[in-house]
Amino acid sequence: MIVLGLTGSIGMGKSTTARLFAEAGAAVWDADAAVHALYERGGRAVAPVKALFPDAVVDGAVDRARLAQALGADAAAFARLEAVVHPLVAEHRLEELARAERDGTLLAVLDIPLLFEKGLEALTDAVVVVTADPEIQAARVLARPGMTRERLDALLARQLPDAEKRRRADFLIDTGQGIEPARRRVADIVALATDPLWTPPRRRLHPRAEPGQ
Numbered sequence: 001m002i003v004l005g006l007t008g009s010i011g012m013g014k015s016t017t018a019r020l021f022a023e024a025g026a027a028v029w030d031a032d033a034a035v036h037a038l039y040e041r042g043g044r045a046v047a048p049v050k051a052l053f054p055d056a057v058v059d060g061a062v063d064r065a066r067l068a069q070a071l072g073a074d075a076a077a078f079a080r081l082e083a084v085v086h087p088l089v090a091e092h093r094l095e096e097l098a099r100a101e102r103d104g105t106l107l108a109v110l111d112i113p114l115l116f117e118k119g120l121e122a123l124t125d126a127v128v129v130v131t132a133d134p135e136i137q138a139a140r141v142l143a144r145p146g147m148t149r150e151r152l153d154a155l156l157a158r159q160l161p162d163a164e165k166r167r168r169a170d171f172l173i174d175t176g177q178g179i180e181p182a183r184r185r186v187a188d189i190v191a192l193a194t195d196p197l198w199t200p201p202r203r204r205l206h207p208r209a210e211p212g213q
Contacts, residue, residue, distance in 0.1 A: 001101045002193045002200060003108045003123065004171075007115035008130030009162050010155050011141035013175030013182070017130045018111040020186040026107040027100035034092045038085065039064065044092075048084040053077075106194045116160050116168060125200035128189060129169035131162055132176035170201045 006021065006028075008014040022028045038045035039062035049067070050057040056067040071077045093110065100108045109128075112120055121127050132140075141152050166172060173185045192198055 001097075001105055001108055002125050002198075003097065003110060004189075004193060005115045005121050005124035005127040006109050006111045006130070007113060007127065007165065009137065009159050009165065010113075010152070011137040012130045012132050012162070013140075013173075014111065014113070014130045016179070017128075017173055017175065017182060017186065018109065020183050021107075021109045021190070024186055024190045026109045026190065027096070027103075027105045028109045028111055029093055029096045031089065031093075031110070031112040034089050035085065038088050038092065044088050045085050048088075049081070052080055052084065107190060114159070116165060121168070121202070125202050126170040126193065127168065127202070128171040128173060129165045130173050130175055131166055132174060134162075136176045137162075 004021075004026075006014060006018055008017075018028050018030065035045075037043055039049070040046075041060040043061070046057060046060065046062055049062050053067060053070040056062055056070045058066065067081075071081065097108055110120070110124060112118070115121055115124075115127065138149075138152065141147055141155075142149065171189050173182055173189075175182050193200075
C-alpha cells in the first residue's frame with residue numbers, strides 16, 4: 001500500500017482535496033478528525049487530559065474552549081498536552097493504516113496540517129502539497145465567521161511558509177484553478193501512485209516507527 005502525505009496552509013483547500021482523494025478510492029486519515037474522536041466522550045485522550053487540566057473535561061468529553069483557556073499562552077502546558085495526545089494520535093493513525101492494508105487498499109492519504117512542521121513526512125512515500133495564490137487564500141479564510149486579518153496572520157506565523165512547503169513537495173495541487181482541475185490532478189496522482197511500476201520518491205519508515213525513534 002502506498003501512503004501519501006497531504007498538507008497545505010490554512011485556506012489552501014486541503015480538506016476539499018482530501019475529499020477528492022477519498023472519492024478517487026483512497027483511504028483518507030484526517031489528523032484533526034482523529035483528535036476530535038480522542039476528545040469525545042469515551043475517547044482515549046479524555047482521562048489523561050483530565051489528569052492534566054481537570055476543568056477542561058465536561059460531561060466526560062474534552063471541552064476544546066475550556067482546554068484553550070487552560071493552556072493560555074503557556075508553552076510548557078502545550079508541551080505537556082502534546083506529550084499525552086501525540087502518542088494517541090499516532091496510535092490511531094497506525095490502526096487506521098493497518099485496517100486499510102488488511103482491506104486491500106492500494107492508496108492511503110494522511111491528511112496532516114503540520115506534516116512538515118512535525119517531521120511526519122518521513123512516514124510517507126510521497127507528499128502532496130495543496131496551494132493557491134495568497135490573495136485566494138486570504139479571501140477564503142477571511143470569509144470564515146469571526147476571522148480577522150490579525151488572526152489569519154497569527155495562524156500563518158505558526159505554519160511553514162507556503163513557498164517552503166511547495167519546495168519540499170513531491171506533488172502540487174493548485175486549488176486556485178477551481179474544483180475540476182483539482183479533481184483531474186488528484187486523478188493523475190492516484191493513477192501514478194497506484195501503478196505497480198511507480199517508484200515512490202520517499203521510503204517510509206517501519207509502519208510502527210515515528211521520527212526520532
